[in-house]
Amino acid sequence: MELLNEVAHISGKPGLFKVLKPTRTGVIVETLDAAKQKSVVSGQTRISVLKDISLYLADHQDSTLPLSDLFLQIHAKFNGTLPLEPKKANDAELYAVIADVVPNYDADRVFASDIKKILNWYLILFTFVPELFPAKAAKAPKAEKEEKEVKEVKKPAAKKADKKAK
Incomplete structure (x- = not known):
């Protein structure tokens, strides 16, 4: 990231x-x-x-989770579609979502407004900078195989065209 x-x-x-x-x-x-x-x-x-922002964790006084790791965890859990709209959600809903993603967050130092910003930022990044997030692993190998098969089919056809031109 x-x-x-x-x-x-x-x-x-x-x-x-x-x-x-x-x-x-x-x-x-x-x-x-x-x-x-x-x-x-x-x-x-x-x-x-x-890159310099992180989420407070309850494990230790100085324990934090970098925002990049938090975005990856949110993406792994929700894959771009959050169960709520951050701007319209109440505090309890926001705390429930973050607790679902990071159960050991520090509830005393993380405010609902922070969670709302983080979820909004995730949606913005997912929409406008999708290369930050990994694609589904199950789809990628199939796509690579199909691309290789298409390339292999195209290569012999190109050689035949070159022979005919000579």
Whole structure:
């Protein structure tokens, strides 16, 4: 999940942003949505790169789960379709979903607003950056076999065409 180094949340702005490149006074970002709007964010604005964010765990005082691992666990559990809509869910529903994915999260330090943001971010990433998440393993080998068979069929046909041209 090295791509999370390029994805950030900007304090005070909804959604996620792809960090494109630095400027003298800040950074150029692009929205992770269908609009793909670019803008310059000043150096005084709080920008949080998703790679640096983690979820508190109850195991130990300093124990955390990186957001990349949490996204993979959410993806393994729900595969892009959450059982609720994060923006409309109540606190109990949000806590139930996160407890289903990470049963040992620290309920004292993880707030419903944090869970809502994480689930919204997961949906944004799943929709607009699907390469972050692994494809189903059962489908991939079949697809590779079919591609190999198609390539093998095409290669002899190409050789015959070359012989006829000579």
